[in-house]
Amino acid sequence: MSANKKPDRRILHCPLCVKATETLARHLARVCMKDKSPEERQAELQRAKDSTELWTRQGRVWDYRELFRWCPHAPTRRTLVQQLLKKEFLIQNLPPDFDDASLKWPLAERGAQSGDAQDSDTDD
Numbered sequence: 001m002s003a004n005k006k007p008d009r010r011i012l013h014c015p016l017c018v019k020a021t022e023t024l025a026r027h028l029a030r031v032c033m034k035d036k037s038p039e040e041r042q043a044e045l046q047r048a049k050d051s052t053e054l055w056t057r058q059g060r061v062w063d064y065r066e067l068f069r070w071c072p073h074a075p076t077r078r079t080l081v082q083q084l085l086k087k088e089f090l091i092q093n094l095p096p097d098f099d100d101a102s103l104k105w106p107l108a109e110r111g112a113q114s115g116d117a118q119d120s121d122t123d124d
């Protein structure tokens with residue numbers, strides 16, 4: 001038998017005050033739902049567990065191609081991606097050379113409208 005088995009203490013967010021806690025049932029009973037019935041607290045606890053599961057399955061992972069579509073402004077998108085990564089979100093299809101790729105992609109998708117030597121200066 002494994003002696004150093006850690007108890008499964010999932011961190012959940014209180015649906016009412018949005019505080020993260022390892023002991024949500026106790027938090028609800030002592031703070032946010034102290035006037036409610038055990039059944040009502042149990043329902044909120046279940047709601048928090050379901051929300052966390054859904055977030056883990058769907059909310060944590062982003063697709064860079066969607067971020068690209070929703071956020072066409074390259075510097076803003078780069079900042080957004082950096083913040084998401086910093087907060088441990090997972091990003092699929094992140095360009096391998098992400099830092100400068102975020103500036104190059106818009107040109108590539110538009111069929112390289114600019115960037116060629118053509119548009120330098122046409123003085124007529």
Ligand SMILES: [Zn+2]
Nearest residue numbers: 014016017032
């Ligand atoms: Zn709370």
